[in-house]
Amino acid sequence: MTEGRLVLAATPLGDVRDASPRLSEALATADVIAAEDTRRLRSLTAALDVSPVGRVVSFYEDVETARLPKLLESLRSGETVVLVTDAGMPSVSDPGFRLVAACVEADVPVTCLPGPSAVTTALALSGLPCDRFCFEGFAPRKPGERAKWLGSLKDEPRTAVFFESPHRLASTLADAADVLGADRRAAVCRELTKTYEEVKRGNLPDLAAWAAEGVKGEITVVLAGAPPRSVSVADLVAEVSSRVEAGERLKSAAAEVAEAAGVSKKELYDAVLASRKS
Numbered sequence: 001m002t003e004g005r006l007v008l009a010a011t012p013l014g015d016v017r018d019a020s021p022r023l024s025e026a027l028a029t030a031d032v033i034a035a036e037d038t039r040r041l042r043s044l045t046a047a048l049d050v051s052p053v054g055r056v057v058s059f060y061e062d063v064e065t066a067r068l069p070k071l072l073e074s075l076r077s078g079e080t081v082v083l084v085t086d087a088g089m090p091s092v093s094d095p096g097f098r099l100v101a102a103c104v105e106a107d108v109p110v111t112c113l114p115g116p117s118a119v120t121t122a123l124a125l126s127g128l129p130c131d132r133f134c135f136e137g138f139a140p141r142k143p144g145e146r147a148k149w150l151g152s153l154k155d156e157p158r159t160a161v162f163f164e165s166p167h168r169l170a171s172t173l174a175d176a177a178d179v180l181g182a183d184r185r186a187a188v189c190r191e192l193t194k195t196y197e198e199v200k201r202g203n204l205p206d207l208a209a210w211a212a213e214g215v216k217g218e219i220t221v222v223l224a225g226a227p228p229r230s231v232s233v234a235d236l237v238a239e240v241s242s243r244v245e246a247g248e249r250l251k252s253a254a255a256e257v258a259e260a261a262g263v264s265k266k267e268l269y270d271a272v273l274a275s276r277k278s
Contacts, residue, residue: 004031004075006103007082008096010089010115013218014194016047022113024048031079034059034071036086036095044084059083064098071099075108087218089117093137093163118192118220119161125199126187126222128159136162139172139221146172150179153223160223166190169219170211176223177204185224191217231261233271240272 009026012018027033027045031054035041038058045052059067075081083090083099089112090096103110123130136153139162140146153160164172169188176184182205190198196217200210236257243253254272258265 003109004078005080005109005111006075006099007080007111007113008090008100009082009084009113010117011044011084011087013087013116013118013121013192014197016044018116018193019044019048020113020115023115024050026082026113027052027084029080030054030082032057032071032074032081034067034081034083034099036060036084036090040086041084054080054082059095059099061095064095068099068102072102072106072108075103076106087116087118089115092117092119092135116193118163118189118218121192122187122189122220122222123159123161125189125192126159127201128185128187128222128224130159132157132225133159133161136160138163139168141168143171143175146175147179150176153226154180155226155229157225157228159225162221162223164219164221166215166217166219169215169221170208172221173204173208173211177208180204180223180226184226187222188215189220189222190215192220228262231263233263233268236261236263236268237271237275240268241275244272 007026007030009023011023027048028050030052033041033052033054033056035056036059038056041056057067071081083096085094085096088094091100100110119135123133134156140149182203184204185202186204186207187199187201188207188211200207240250240253240257243257244250250272251269254269255265258268
């Protein structure tokens with residue numbers, strides 16, 4: 001029996017010219033196309049002048065679980081299933097994860113056609129450090145949950161990327177200014193690759209004021225990481241002592257705390273010994 005495979009195919013964020021020749025070929029030859037929105041798929045294939053020969057099935061969030069058995073059956077029978085979402089890479093805050101996990105569990109091959117991603121596009125345009133970053137998906141809708149989520153980013157040193165709806169953007173940025181501080185910088189990327197693409201950069205209060213005037217389109221926010229904490233060796237002695245009292249060895253506790261704080265291990269170790277004598 002011929003082995004089937006799942007193909008995760010990235011689609012353009014807005015400009016259809018970003019579609020790769022491999023995407024066109026995959027859509028034209030797939031046995032099955034699982035699409036987040038079949039209407040958008042038809043628009044995409046028409047723009048690419050592609051006529052799919054395979055079956056097209058809807059695969060959006062509410063039907064993901066129900067569609068899995070049939071898609072796995074197709075894959076096991078040797079068919080190629082191409083998964084596309086409305087824009088960008090499947091599984092990244094889009095349908096796909098459950099199907100990939102099911103394929104991995106069933107030992108069905110999974111491959112990927114790389115392409116556009118709002119996450120990395122916004123990160124590159126932000127002007128903020130890109131060497132280390134985290135992706136946070138969509139910001140929580142409820143104010144309480146959002147405040148708690150922002151609190152988790154207060155000491156996060158990496159640049160953070162997240163999605164937000166245009167009508168909640170102003171309140172999310174205002175909340176971020178309250179929780180993270182007025183000096184924290186960010187970039188709001190709107191309508192990436194589309195006709196009205198716009199990137200606004202600045203501190204959180206300024207961006208919140210701009211967004212309050214009204215914003216439309218697909219939004220990706222890039223948030224600067226927390227600045228390094230300024231700590232002295234003396235500040236860390238109590239932390240090491242607490243860990244030792246909890247059962248850790250002094251040397252290992254001092255080494256871990258020193259490494260996390262970016263201070264000399266020997267200096268901290270000696271400071272803890274000196275504190276015991278005083």
